[in-house]
Amino acid sequence: MSQAVTMARIYLIEGRDDINKIITRMVELDARGFTVFKGVAGLGTDHRLHKASLLALSSELPIIIEFFDKPERVKEVIEKLGNLVKPELVISWPAQSGI
DSSP, X not given: OOEEEEEEEEEEEBTTBOHHHHHHHHHHTTOTTOEEEEOSEEEOTTSOEEEOOSSOOOXXXXXXXXXXXXXXXXXXXXXXXXXXXXXXXXXXXEEEEOO
């Protein structure tokens, strides 16, 4: 049986954002299906390319935290992340679970 859910994605930068605090808070909030992805390259809000290389491992690589749940639950989790995450770095969209 399918269920309407909301997917949410939070865009962060390693070394700039307190990833460990955000992950701890996500666990405390029991964010359903959350996964943390580390990118190998990304264009930051500063319009600079951040990328990994063998010569210099950047400490400013992109990090994405993605999770899903009922729409009202996703809204609640995002609100409870408070000042750990800038609102403009969070996107969400409707999806179906269990298709």
